[in-house]
Amino acid sequence: MKFLLNWVAALGALVLGTVEFVGELGIFAASGISHIFRPPYYPRLIGRSVMEIGFYSLPVVALTALFTGMVLALQSYTGFSRFNAESAIASIVVLSVTRELGPVLAGLMVSGRAGAAMAAELGTMRVTDQIDALSTLSTEPMKYLVAPRLVAGVIAMPLLVLVADVLGVMGGFLVSTEKLGFTPATYLVSTFTNLKSEDVVSGLIKAAAFGFIISLMGCFNGYRSKGGAQGVGAATTSAVVTASILILAVDYILTQVLFVK
Amino acid sequence: MSIPKIRIRGLKKSFGEKKVLDGIDLDVMPGTGMVVIGGSGTGKSVLIKSILGLVTPDAGVIEIDGEDVLKASRGRARELRAQIGMLFQNGALFDSLPVWENVTFGLLAKKKIKRAAARAKAVEVLAQVGLADDVAGLSPSELSGGMQKRVALARAIASEPAIMFFDEPTTGLDPIMGAVIDELIVDCVKKLGSTSISITHDMASAQRIGDRAAMLYEGRVCWTGPAGELMTSTDPVVDQFTHGRSHGPIKMALRR
Numbered sequence: 460m461k462f463l464l465n466w467v468a469a470l471g472a473l474v475l476g477t478v479e480f481v482g483e484l485g486i487f488a489a490s491g492i493s494h495i496f497r498p499p500y501y502p503r504l505i506g507r508s509v510m511e512i513g514f515y516s517l518p519v520v521a522l523t524a525l526f527t528g529m530v531l532a533l534q535s536y537t538g539f540s541r542f543n544a545e546s547a548i549a550s551i552v553v554l555s556v557t558r559e560l561g562p563v564l565a566g567l568m569v570s571g572r573a574g575a576a577m578a579a580e581l582g583t584m585r586v587t588d589q590i591d592a593l594s595t596l597s598t599e600p601m602k603y604l605v606a607p608r609l610v611a612g613v614i615a616m617p618l619l620v621l622v623a624d625v626l627g628v629m630g631g632f633l634v635s636t637e638k639l640g641f642t643p644a645t646y647l648v649s650t651f652t653n654l655k656s657e658d659v660v661s662g663l664i665k666a667a668a669f670g671f672i673i674s675l676m677g678c679f680n681g682y683r684s685k686g687g688a689q690g691v692g693a694a695t696t697s698a699v700v701t702a703s704i705l706i707l708a709v710d711y712i713l714t715q716v717l718f719v720k
Numbered sequence: 721m722s723i724p725k726i727r728i729r730g731l732k733k734s735f736g737e738k739k740v741l742d743g744i745d746l747d748v749m750p751g752t753g754m755v756v757i758g759g760s761g762t763g764k765s766v767l768i769k770s771i772l773g774l775v776t777p778d779a780g781v782i783e784i785d786g787e788d789v790l791k792a793s794r795g796r797a798r799e800l801r802a803q804i805g806m807l808f809q810n811g812a813l814f815d816s817l818p819v820w821e822n823v824t825f826g827l828l829a830k831k832k833i834k835r836a837a838a839r840a841k842a843v844e845v846l847a848q849v850g851l852a853d854d855v856a857g858l859s860p861s862e863l864s865g866g867m868q869k870r871v872a873l874a875r876a877i878a879s880e881p882a883i884m885f886f887d888e889p890t891t892g893l894d895p896i897m898g899a900v901i902d903e904l905i906v907d908c909v910k911k912l913g914s915t916s917i918s919i920t921h922d923m924a925s926a927q928r929i930g931d932r933a934a935m936l937y938e939g940r941v942c943w944t945g946p947a948g949e950l951m952t953s954t955d956p957v958v959d960q961f962t963h964g965r966s967h968g969p970i971k972m973a974l975r976r
Contacts, residue, residue: 580816588812591774595806596826596875597798 487605487679494599494606504607505614512573512608512670513615517622519572520565524623527560528552528630536639545639549646550653552631557658558718561623562616563710566669569616570702574677577608578698581681582691590682605682608674616670617663624659661717668713669706676702723786725750725883725915726771731780732939733766740766741777742939748932753909753916755930755947757923757961759970762936764919765809768885771917773801784883802830805881805914807905809888811872813860819846819871820856826879845874849904866897870904877908884909886918890925902928923962926950935961937970 535548581604584590593600628650635641677698684694724747731744740763748754756764769775771782773789782789784800792800805826813822820842827833833841843853849870860868869889876884889905890898902925909916909929920926926933930947935958943955950962960968 584814587810588808589814591769591772592806592808592812592814594774595772595801595804597802597829598825 483683484675484679487682488675490601491605491609491675491678494602495610497602499602501603501607504603505610508608508611508674509615511576512569512611512674513619516565516569516572516615516619519568520619520623521626523564523568524556524561524627525630527564528556528627528632529634530630531555531560531627532631532634532639536635546649548635548639548641549631549649552635553628553650553654554658556627556631557624557654557662559662559710559714561620561627562662562665562669563706565616565620565623565666566673566706566710567703569619569670570673570676570706571699574673574698574702575695577674577677578681578684578695579691581678582684582694585682585684586687586690600682605678608678609671612670612672612674613667614670616666616673620662620666621659624662661713664717665710665713668709672705672709673702676705722750724748724783725785726917727781727783727786728767728771729781729783731767731770731782732778733763733770733775734778739939741770741780744780744936744939744941746934746941746944748915748917750915751913752931753906753918753929753947755918755920755926755933756936757920757926757933757950758936759961763939764936765887767936768806768887768917768919771801772804772806772885773797803882805876805879805884807869807872807876807884807886807889809891811860811868813868813872813875815860817860818856819858819860819863822860822871823856823874823878825875830879832879841878842874845878846871848877848908849874850900865892866894866901869893869897869901873901873904873908877912880912882912882914884912884914884916886916886920886929888919888921889929890920890922895924898922898925899928905929923950 531552532548535551536545539545539547581590584604590600590604593603632643632646632650635646636643680694680698680701684690726746726748728744728746731741732739733741744767746754756767758764766775770777771789777790780790784803787796787800789797789800814825817825820839823842823845824833824838827841828835828838839856842856846853846855851867851870851874855863855867855871860871863871873889886905889901893901905918906929916929918926918929920929927947927950933945933947933950934941935943935955937957943953943958945953950958953959953962957969959965960970
């Protein structure tokens with residue numbers, strides 16, 4: 460009986476904790492969004508955050524996309540050659556990269572790099588009283604720290620994914636022409652014949668959503684971190700884990716909305 | 721009799737089961753310096769964070785210039801609190817900004833100066849706390865502890881606040897640097913004619929920067945009096961605290 464009660468208590472605590480987390484996150488997100496539209500605005504901080512999220516993530520996203528395109532071409536060849544359907548490789552690569560792998564992999568990489576950095580920066584600011592200091596200097600921390608990063612995430616991620624799309628296709632092109640015997644012209648014609656603008660646009664919509672999620676989770680976890688170095692570390696881990704899970708969940712929802720007719 | 725610059729009545733704040741403030745009453749008269757002393761965890765920081773609006777009290781009254789900030793509209797409360805400058809215990813300088821931007825942050829936020837004029841203004845304020853103009857371009861991480869405290873003080877006084885809070889201003893500094901910071905605090909406060917509340921564990925510092933002192937114990941103000949009488953007070957709690965005696969009412973409270 461005691462075991463059962465303990466089990467119910469643990470389950471209840473878990474449910475309450477989850478509800479509390481979701482509620483706090485919802486209020487935080489609503490407050491962050493509302494501050495985006497209310498003055499004063501901080502374009503300089505948005506620019507700096509775009510550089511931090513976008514430009515400095517470029518190498519890691521570019522390499523990820525390039526190798527993913529290369530592997531995709533190799534693996535597709537292994538499967539399709541059994542059915543004499545090698546000609547489908549170009550379309551498989553371009554559609555996979557633009558619709559799914561470009562935004563999702565870029566999102567996961569940026570979450571690990573920029574989302575973690577955001578959580579660590581805000582967490583350190585929290586535990587060293589810098590966020591309180593902002594309030595005492597007539598500056599609303601949500602407006603100064605969170606709103607610019609949310610905007611920057613939504614701007615930077617689609618730009619990164621555009622680059623990832625190009626490099627992912629280039630990876631497939633390189634492997635197909637150098638290793639699998641495709642002629643460059645055949646591969647490119649096949650790529651662009653099967654690619655529609657909505658494939659790219661849907662990927663960019665996903666990228667914008669993922670950019671928002673990465674910034675939101677980075678800011679949320681950092682902003683409410685407690686304690687010292689351990690608290691900041693926990694906030695950073697939580698930012699990456701929650702953002703990654705949310706990216707995959709939202710990817711499914713957006714795929715359902717955008718592609719399933 | 722003039723209205724207190726800051727008047728606190730029945731201020732209460734609990735964190736879970738723990739009652740940190742249990743009915744604080746405190747008056748700080750205009751142009752005077754109040755030093756708040758008390759053991760660790762007695763709610764000194766919670767008290768000034770409540771006045772600053774960083775912590776929401778459970779009950780009580782906090783009046784600034786006779787106006788209750790807890791009952792005022794959000795905008796009015798912000799206006800009342802905008803006249804407070806704060807020196808945080810660890811400086812809380814923004815490490816992503818150079819010293820000059822730290823010093824003029826509040827002025828830029830309130831649009832009291834243009835960005836182009838901010839550096840010159842920062843150099844002027846830094847001179848008031850005894851720092852050379854070449855410090856303006858440095859990052860906070862390049863400064864020593866004493867210099868960081870001075871920059872934080874410069875940031876607190878830059879907008880010439882009518883009220884100033886100092887949270888353990890000499891903690892972590894050597895005795896000479898501590899005395900220098902105290903002297904700067906007294907100079908700045910006198911020059912601006914500000915009202916101040918300081919938190920400290922340093923009795924020498926308390927007597928240098930305060931006109932009056934208040935002792936917090938068990939969530940209440942258990943003693944107030946002239947800061948100069950801190951070391952000679954016959955109140956058993958104050959006597960034990962100021963002389964650092966291991967025996968007395970505070971120790972008994974810890975054992976309970």
